[in-house]
Every structure is written in C-alpha cells, then in structure tokens.
Amino acid sequence: MTVTTLPNPGFGTYRLEGDTLRNSLGTALEAGYRHIDTAQIYGNEAEVGEVLADSGIDRGEIFLTTKVWYDRFVPGDLEKSVDESLERLKTDYVDLLLIHWPSPNDEVAMEDYLPALKRVKASGKARHIGVSNFTRAQLDRAVSILGRGELLTNQIEVHPFLQNRAVIEKCQEHDIAVTAFMPLAVGKVMEDATLKQIAEAHDASPAQIALAWLKAQDIVTFPSSTKARNIRSNLAAFDLTLSDEEMQAIAALDRGERIADPDFAPHWD
Template sequence: MAHTNILPVIGLGTFRLKEQDVIDSVTSALELGYRHIDTAQMYENEEAVGKAIKQSGVPRDDIFLTTKIWWDRFEHDDLIASLEESCRKLGVDQVDLTLLHWPSPNDEVPMSEYLGALSEAREKGLTKRIGVSNFTIAQINEALSMPGGEHIVTNQIEVHPFLANRKLVEHCQSKGLQVTAYMPLAVGKVMDEPVLKEIAENHDASAAQVALAWVAQRDIVVIPSSTKPEHQKANLEALDITLSPDEMAQIDKLDAGDRIANPDFAPKWDE
C-alpha cells in the first residue's frame, strides 16, 4: 500500500484568498513553476482559481489540483453533487485530489457514508485520488479499515516548527500515506523566531525558507499560501536548502504544540 510521493512536494495554498487576489496568486505561482494548487469549497474561491488556471496557458494535465469537501455536504448524494459543483466552478472534468476537509463533527454523518461517497466519486471519475484532512490517528485507522479507505493518499494537517505533530505524521507515513502540511509558516510567526533566523543566516536564506525546508526534509508536502511573487519564488527555493541533523534537531525543539487551526468542531487531537 505504498502511496508514497503522489503529490508534488510543494503547492500553493489559497486559503483566505478571494477574487482578484487569488487569480493573481495562482497566475504568478504557475508562471514561477508551481504545478500543485490547493483550494476548497469553504474558501469560496474555486471559480477564481479555475479562471486563473485556464488563463495561464499551462496544460491542465500538468497541474495537480486539489479541492476539499466541507462537512455540511457529507451525506452521500450531497457529497457527490458538491464535487460535481466544484468541478464545474473550477472549469475541469475532474480534480486530481479531493479531500474531506474535516471529519464529520461528532460523527453526525457516519464515516462509512461520507468515505463511501467520496470513493464512489472517484469511481465516477470526478476525482483521480482521494484523501482526508484534519484526521486524528484513530480516525485514520478507522478510515483505512473501511471500503474505499485503501484509496486514501494523504492526510492534510497543520505542521510547522511550533506544531511538529510528530505522532500523527509518523503514524500516517507508517501507513503509506503522504502528509501534507498546511500553515507551514504558522501564519507568519516563523519570521521572528530567533533560532530560525540564526539558522537562516548560515544558509543565506530567510526564517520562512528554513521553516519550509524543515517540513520538507521530514518528507512532508508543503502548501504555503502567498500572494507576492517574490515570496512564492522564495518558497520554491526553500526546497533547495539542506539542513544539517543538528539544525533539524534545533528546530525540533521549537515544538510547543501550538495549534492555530482549532475550530470548535475539531476532533479530539492527538497530543
């Protein structure tokens, strides 16, 4: 069940970006060589993302496009209808990866129902691959044991130097799943971290680049969000940085379990 390295190692996150902002962001990212774009129904920007992709002139087959289904559309027929809607908005016949954005709060919709529906959407050709986001160790185990679970390729979770999320990362990787890190820059908090700044000086890089290099060196896909072309370029170049074992260990020590995405409907996290 080795799914390893299906996703491109870096992508562009589009959370909180709307209208022209997201069009500009996706446009410059594609120009710079990004080929992995991450959106979601909840971001309310799928149409704009689709427009930017279409206008870019980059062949559709060269782009790895991910969207996510929000938990209010988890009932079987509604989930499939919502993905048809997403494809329509994005202007594509199918997406490359569809994630369940969060587990169903309080198991309101049984996992077997929404995972089954997502698996069916894959068979219908609406999505090439399926995955999950914000699933805990217990939920990953449950999902993998269900029909359709064998097709899961990733768990997209919050990972940055202040939240290493080590247990969950290692568990997913041991099950052959890629881990995708959202908020890898801890919404900008990495920029002022003294340890990261010091390591950055050794590499003639920025603290943000060092944070991304640390995540990537753990075999985790990174999807930083950025609207500025120079930041997008710097994020791409971060993957060329190789941190020494000592530098990795120093960054490991910054882990404070500091979670940014923690809505009231979140599952009970693994400590």
C-alpha cells in the same frame, strides 16, 4: 503509493479571493508551481478555475486539490457538491479530493461519507482521495472502512511549533502521505531566534528554513503568499539542505501551538 505522487511544494489559496487570488496564483504558475490547493469553503474555486483555464498550461501538468465541507457529507449530496466544484473549477476532474474535516460529532457517519468519496474516485471525477484534520483514531477507522491504499494523504497542520509527530507516525504506519498546511505558522516562523540563526547560515529567510525542514521529512506543503518575491522564495526553499544539527534544533521548537482549532474540530489525540 509514494509521496512523489504529490508535487512539492504546492500553492495554497486559503483566504485568497478575487483579484488578489488571480494575481497571486498567476504569479505562482509563472514561477513554476503546478500543485494548487483550494476548497469548497474557501469560496474561490471559480477564480482558481478561471486562472487555470486562462493560463495556457495543459490540464495534465496541474495537480489540483479541493476539499468537501462537512455540510455536504450526506451520500448523494457529497457527489453533487463535487459536481458543483468541478463546474466552478472548469475541469472534468480533480487530482485530489479531500474530506476537509471529519464530521462534527459524527453527525454523518464515516461509514457513509468515506464510501461516497470512494465512489467519486471510481467515477473518474477524482484521481486520488484523502482526508484532512483526521486524528490517529480516525485514520485507523478510515482505513478499516476503505482498506489500505485508498487514502493518498492526511492534510494536517504542521510547522516548527506544532510538529504533530504522533499523527505523522500514524500516517506512515498506514502508508498515507502527510501534507502540511500553515507551514509558516501564519508568519510566526519569521520571529523565531533559532530559525533566524539557521537562516543566516544559509543566506535564507526563516520561512525558507521552515519549508526546507518539512521537505527533509518528506512532508508535502503548499505555502501561500500574495507577494511575488515570497512566492518565488518559497519555491527556492526546496533547494536548501539542512544539517542533522539544524534539524534537531528545529525539532526542539515544538510547543504544541495549534493555530487551526475551530469548535467543530475533533478531539486531538
């Protein structure tokens, strides 16, 4: 398994709905994005399916990810939730199906919901399976349940201010690809002096520098935007190459600033 299985970059649809989602995703597809990230809890799978169906792009060219929310983890109901997602997405399969968050307080045992996820893959309704927001201990447990090579990725928050190195190293230990959400730290990268300075040297934006930094680490990401200019510039960021000195300067920005930390989150290790 290699990271190249996941097209980089993708286009994120978190918090995008209705016409805003339709216009933004349409622009992204026109710009060349082929990896689309959504989730049951986003409430936009139907719009994503509609845009993809209307795009004229062959389904085989699209890498489509969705995620199962933790209230649908009970075996039987998990599989039913996937069927509902596929109906909304107007497709027979997703390329990647993720557990969105580990079950809060282990209300549903990992030993129950991960094998259910694997059964969805065996049925052909998901080409790959993975997890999201799993800690190092949870990754160890997941691999012990499913075996090495079953989980394609762990989707986690990574940006210059939360570099999550320990979890990334654990993913690498298990040959699990890292996908990064919130790569621009909800816009905070635009205000950072170091990123601004590096951006000036490349005639780029701080957002593009943050994305190039992720790419240099073989981390797949899927920035989101509603502005056509930013959708295109985010894609162009993947043509940038940063120097070792620039990478080290960005590494020094880590301050453990976690943005996605709901009350049901696991105990981060």
